[in-house]
Amino acid sequence: MLDIPPKHKELFQQIGEAAESIDQQVYVVGGYVRDFYLKRSDSSDVTDIDFVTVGSGIELAKKVAKKLGSNQVSIFKQFGTAQVKHKNLDLEFVGARRESYRKNSRKPLIEDGSLQDDQLRRDLTINALSWSLNPDTFGTLYDPFNGIRDLQNKLIRTPINPEKTFDDDPLRMMRAVRFATQLNFKIEGETFAAIKKMAPRLAIISKERIIDELNKIVSSPKPSIGFAKLLDTGLLKQFFPEMVDLLGVDEKNGQRHKDNFWHTLKVLDNTARLSDDLWLRWAAIMHDIAKPPTKKYVKGVGWTFHGHDALGAKWVPRIFKRLGLPLDERMKYVQKLVRLHLRPIALVSDEVSDSAVRRLIFEAGDDIEDLMTLCRADITSKNEWRVKKYRNNFDRVEKKIVEVEEKDRIRNWKNPISGEEIMEVLGVKPGPVVGRVKDRIKDAILDGEIPNNYDEAYNYLLRIKSEYESQ
Numbered sequence: 001m002l003d004i005p006p007k008h009k010e011l012f013q014q015i016g017e018a019a020e021s022i023d024q025q026v027y028v029v030g031g032y033v034r035d036f037y038l039k040r041s042d043s044s045d046v047t048d049i050d051f052v053t054v055g056s057g058i059e060l061a062k063k064v065a066k067k068l069g070s071n072q073v074s075i076f077k078q079f080g081t082a083q084v085k086h087k088n089l090d091l092e093f094v095g096a097r098r099e100s101y102r103k104n105s106r107k108p109l110i111e112d113g114s115l116q117d118d119q120l121r122r123d124l125t126i127n128a129l130s131w132s133l134n135p136d137t138f139g140t141l142y143d144p145f146n147g148i149r150d151l152q153n154k155l156i157r158t159p160i161n162p163e164k165t166f167d168d169d170p171l172r173m174m175r176a177v178r179f180a181t182q183l184n185f186k187i188e189g190e191t192f193a194a195i196k197k198m199a200p201r202l203a204i205i206s207k208e209r210i211i212d213e214l215n216k217i218v219s220s221p222k223p224s225i226g227f228a229k230l231l232d233t234g235l236l237k238q239f240f241p242e243m244v245d246l247l248g249v250d251e252k253n254g255q256r257h258k259d260n261f262w263h264t265l266k267v268l269d270n271t272a273r274l275s276d277d278l279w280l281r282w283a284a285i286m287h288d289i290a291k292p293p294t295k296k297y298v299k300g301v302g303w304t305f306h307g308h309d310a311l312g313a314k315w316v317p318r319i320f321k322r323l324g325l326p327l328d329e330r331m332k333y334v335q336k337l338v339r340l341h342l343r344p345i346a347l348v349s350d351e352v353s354d355s356a357v358r359r360l361i362f363e364a365g366d367d368i369e370d371l372m373t374l375c376r377a378d379i380t381s382k383n384e385w386r387v388k389k390y391r392n393n394f395d396r397v398e399k400k401i402v403e404v405e406e407k408d409r410i411r412n413w414k415n416p417i418s419g420e421e422i423m424e425v426l427g428v429k430p431g432p433v434v435g436r437v438k439d440r441i442k443d444a445i446l447d448g449e450i451p452n453n454y455d456e457a458y459n460y461l462l463r464i465k466s467e468y469e470s471q
């Protein structure tokens with residue numbers, strides 16, 4: 001039986017015929033073939049397909065475009081590659097390459113090669129699988145490095161000596177960890193040892209390429225698999241030393257604090273179970289990031305991490321910038337959740353006032369639900385009774401938030417009185433007084449001194465007017 005998915009059979013046949021007409025061999029290679037055997041895709045969500053040809057990738061792309069009636073061919077001469085757009089697909093063509101070394105130079109010469117030459121230059125055995133598309137061998141699988149066996153045994157392995165594979169492109173070390181995480185595969189021993197040895201080589205890779213792989217790890221069903229491997233291989237400390245610093249447990253007077261690295265990973269996995277949102281997951285990664293420098297042992301109290309929420313929020317921009325993460329409202333969202341992550345817990349006690357709840361809703365705004373999700377994910381106790389108790393407490397806090405919000409409409413709150421009005425009523429010019437009065441009105445509403453509406457706020461302004469008129 002032919003392995004080729006029926007959905008693309010006709011397309012592949014046409015590509016095979018185009019290649020035959022210019023006397024070239026052509027193969028499908030890479031993620032498309034891998035995902036077919038993994039049943040990760042039914043080919044309906046495929047957006048790009050990689051083809052390798054023995055001969056010119058550019059010439060073949062031109063022929064294919066003509067045959068498919070597509071006039072969208074992009075040629076990248078310096079790389080010897082070309083792309084044809086066909087319906088919703090990007091078809092990428094490259095000529096098979098091989099490297100040869102000249103006597104007096106370590107710099108390899110890239111020249112045309114066979115299919116096998118091309119396969120052994122690829123990153124992983126599971127990514128080197130290829131199907132032939134020429135008419136007489138249509139659908140034949142070429143798997144010289146036992147990629148199918150590695151798929152069955154759930155193993156990440158390089159086709160050749162891993163040190164050579166990673167030397168060619170150190171990003172492949174990140175890719176190995178990324179695929180191990182997405183697929184829940186093991187990294188084979190020699191491959192793992194090579195990553196460990198060569199981790200510092202990641203330094204030559206741009207932050208954009210690294211963060212692409214890291215975000216794929218963060219977006220996986222169980223991101224902790226990847227972070228544990230990034231830690232063990234030494235890759236993590238290359239680009240995210242603050243996270244490595246979370247590792248370790250101190251003991252004083254028989255009291256130990258929890259290991260904040262493994263705790264963070266549990267919170268991240270819990271968050272991943274509750275939400276697909278990449279930035280909520282980043283908030284989980286960052287929520288305790290400033291625990292190490294705020295750690296203190298206080299007699300009679302135990303270990304404290306006072307202020308780690310505020311300091312962590314302060315660190316977010318620097319870390320985001322270094323990692324190449326966006327510095328826009330997504331960063332501000334992460335910052336906000338890190339800053340507020342302890343607040344809902346403080347609302348657990350019975351006698352908590354409505355005004356404390358109002359303040360939290362005011363500060364969290366539309367992100368209040370995400371904040372609650374993060375806080376729930378932050379419950380990582382091994383004691384089931386405790387977990388149950390904490391969860392019940394959170395149910396109560398959540399109910400309270402809903403009640404207060406229904407009553408007072410604080411979410412997305414805007415001061416009912418404008419600066420213009422304040423200036424008019426007080427007869428003052430623009431200046432700091434306007435801001436102070438605005439804050440007074442805000443506090444009066446959040447503290448429940450006055451209801452949240454225009455008339456009450458205006459009357460309040462008239463009442464406090466005399467305190468400011470002389471200023």
Ligand code: CTP
Nearest residue numbers: 030031032050121122123124127128169171172
């Ligand atoms: N490849 C490689 N080394 C890299 C990147 C890619 O050898 N650093 C090869 C692999 O054979 C890979 C193919 O190029 O299968 C296509 O790469 P890419 O499109 O980035 O990844 P896919 O394997 O298609 O997987 P995914 O779409 O999940 O990223």
